[in-house]
Amino acid sequence: MILPACNATPTQLPHPPKSPSSNSLPNQTHSTFSNTNTNTNQGLSLRHTTKYNDPIVSWTTSIADYCKSGHLVKAASKFVQMREAAIEPNHITFITLLSACAHYPSRSSISFGTAIHAHVRKLGLDINDVMVGTALIDMYAKCGRVESARLAFDQMGVRNLVSWNTMIDGYMRNGKFEDALQVFDGLPVKNAISWTALIGGFVKKDYHEEALECFREMQLSGVAPDYVTVIAVIAACANLGTLGLGLWVHRLVMTQDFRNNVKVSNSLIDMYSRCGCIDLARQVFDRMPQRTLVSWNSIIVGFAVNGLADEALSYFNSMQEEGFKPDGVSYTGALMACSHAGLIGEGLRIFEHMKRVRRILPRIEHYGCLVDLYSRAGRLEEALNVLKNMPMKPNEVILGSLLAACRTQGNIGLAENVMNYLIELDSGGDSNYVLLSNIYAAVGKWDGANKVRRRMKERGIQKKPGFSSIEIDSSIHKFVSGDKSHEEKDHIYAALEFLSFELQLCGYIPDFSGKESYEDG
Numbered sequence: 001m002i003l004p005a006c007n008a009t010p011t012q013l014p015h016p017p018k019s020p021s022s023n024s025l026p027n028q029t030h031s032t033f034s035n036t037n038t039n040t041n042q043g044l045s046l047r048h049t050t051k052y053n054d055p056i057v058s059w060t061t062s063i064a065d066y067c068k069s070g071h072l073v074k075a076a077s078k079f080v081q082m083r084e085a086a087i088e089p090n091h092i093t094f095i096t097l098l099s100a101c102a103h104y105p106s107r108s109s110i111s112f113g114t115a116i117h118a119h120v121r122k123l124g125l126d127i128n129d130v131m132v133g134t135a136l137i138d139m140y141a142k143c144g145r146v147e148s149a150r151l152a153f154d155q156m157g158v159r160n161l162v163s164w165n166t167m168i169d170g171y172m173r174n175g176k177f178e179d180a181l182q183v184f185d186g187l188p189v190k191n192a193i194s195w196t197a198l199i200g201g202f203v204k205k206d207y208h209e210e211a212l213e214c215f216r217e218m219q220l221s222g223v224a225p226d227y228v229t230v231i232a233v234i235a236a237c238a239n240l241g242t243l244g245l246g247l248w249v250h251r252l253v254m255t256q257d258f259r260n261n262v263k264v265s266n267s268l269i270d271m272y273s274r275c276g277c278i279d280l281a282r283q284v285f286d287r288m289p290q291r292t293l294v295s296w297n298s299i300i301v302g303f304a305v306n307g308l309a310d311e312a313l314s315y316f317n318s319m320q321e322e323g324f325k326p327d328g329v330s331y332t333g334a335l336m337a338c339s340h341a342g343l344i345g346e347g348l349r350i351f352e353h354m355k356r357v358r359r360i361l362p363r364i365e366h367y368g369c370l371v372d373l374y375s376r377a378g379r380l381e382e383a384l385n386v387l388k389n390m391p392m393k394p395n396e397v398i399l400g401s402l403l404a405a406c407r408t409q410g411n412i413g414l415a416e417n418v419m420n421y422l423i424e425l426d427s428g429g430d431s432n433y434v435l436l437s438n439i440y441a442a443v444g445k446w447d448g449a450n451k452v453r454r455r456m457k458e459r460g461i462q463k464k465p466g467f468s469s470i471e472i473d474s475s476i477h478k479f480v481s482g483d484k485s486h487e488e489k490d491h492i493y494a495a496l497e498f499l500s501f502e503l504q505l506c507g508y509i510p511d512f513s514g515k516e517s518y519e520d521g
Contacts, residue, residue: 059085060093067100075100076112091129094120098135102142110143117152127157134163141170150179165193172201177210192226200232208236209476212245227258231267238271240476246271266294273302293324300333309341328360335369339376347373364390368398375405380414387421394421400435407439412448415439419452 059082066075079097082089094116101113117126117136125132133156140149153159153167164187171180180198187194195218202211215233218225225233230253237246250268253259265288272281285291285299296319303312316334320326326334331354338347351370354360367390374383383402387394399418406415419436433456440448470477477486486492
């Protein structure tokens with residue numbers, strides 16, 4: 001994806017600043033609304049109103065209480081009663097209701113929000129009150145009506161930085177990247193929140209390389225990131241496996257006031273774990289002055305996915321000794337650890353403890369761990385039994401786990417049984433079909449492999465080319481099978497041929513059965 005707004009493409013990041021630059025806003029919240037308004041009446045809030053017996057205040061307070069507790073219908077009913085009582089709502093009343101519609105998006109929310117818009121339009125607040133206008137943008141964007149959000153933005157007579165940032169965030173959350181970049185380019189002044197709206201939006205939509213590119217531009221522009229920016233960047237590094245950049249960001253964090261921020265530390269633990277640097281993840285965890293349940297879950301899952309079952313279970317027990325009650329994520333980490341270590345008895349005990357003692361209803365990921373637990377131990381019939389008795393349909397991950405075990409064990413019959421679940425699932429994914437075809441090919445059953453191929457064609461499923469990537473000097477290089485677009489392709493293929501030759505001299509025999517099953521015919 002090409003970003004039209006990216007005017008520079010630096011090859012490396014500048015050194016982390018020793019302290020935030022003068023144009024940074026470390027204390028500015030990432031809320032949709034702030035007190036940076038040009039309207040003097042918008043500094044008002046309920047707690048600052050001097051007339052506490054004002055009926056508008058009491059009605060609005062009652063509406064706000066319903067909104068905070070998620071009772072939007074009751075809040076709407078109270079608003080209707082307020083109008084019937086001939087009490088004219090003020091801008092705070094409208095902002096409260098619009099914010100609730102944005103926080104609980106649904107068809108009824110958008111209908112009620114649209115009705116509120118019609119009311120504020122009669123009063124001219126959508127044009128003349130920047131906070132109300134911004135609340136309208138936020139409501140429409142979060143309810144998926146980004147075109148209506150843009151209309152509200154364009155009709156505002158006065159805009160502030162929060163209005164611009166809200167519009168950018170609205171486009172990003174709805175996947176309208178080019179529109180977001182266009183609004184971003186029109187910003188007279190860009191602050192950390194403006195940049196974070198772009199960076200965080202790309203991360204949420206899995207455009208991690210674009211997120212890092214924006215972060216590089218942010219650094220070059222001289223705007224210091226805040227902790228929300230850093231969390232988004234760390235998430236991008238975790239998803240791409242860019243350890244080098246992740247280390248650089250960690251060094252940046254250590255120079256900032258938010259270096260002990262729990263959410264930042266949790267993100268670092270997750271990033272290091274996913275990059276395979278579990279020792280660094282442990283160091284971050286051990287040095288945290290304060291921990292949350294998310295902190296414990298991050299390190300437990302980190303140990304589990306890196307195959308360190310004993311450490312994962314040890315931290316799982318330590319967490320409870322320190323007074324933290326494990327949740328579903330905690331148990332997922334513990335079950336994953338048991339699966340990697342082949343601890344069937346311990347895994348079953350933990351699963352039952354979760355259900356009977358903690359009263360946590362098992363989710364699909366917990367059943368998936370059980371299937372994987374049995375599959376890795378070669379007890380395929382028991383794995384299939386779990387799959388059959390699950391209260392929900394299995395997903396591709398669970399089926400893939402069992403199919404992989406079938407390939408390892410050479411169990412064609414069970415693989416065909418799993419195929420029925422795969423057909424019923426009809427997810428459109430190609431990976432498990434490819435795996436089943438390779439199982440047939442591995443034992444020379446080409447009719448079965450061709451049958452799978454025909455099934456894929458009937459369902460319009462195409463084999464997606466896999467790719468690998470590597471990070472060198474903060475740049476990410478991707479390679480697709482048969483790819484010859486890289487500028488160093490001649491040297492790369494020469495090195496691959498040499499390595500292949502060396503491996504064959506050592507006795508390695510390449511397996512082309514899976515490849516042949518897809519290239520024949």
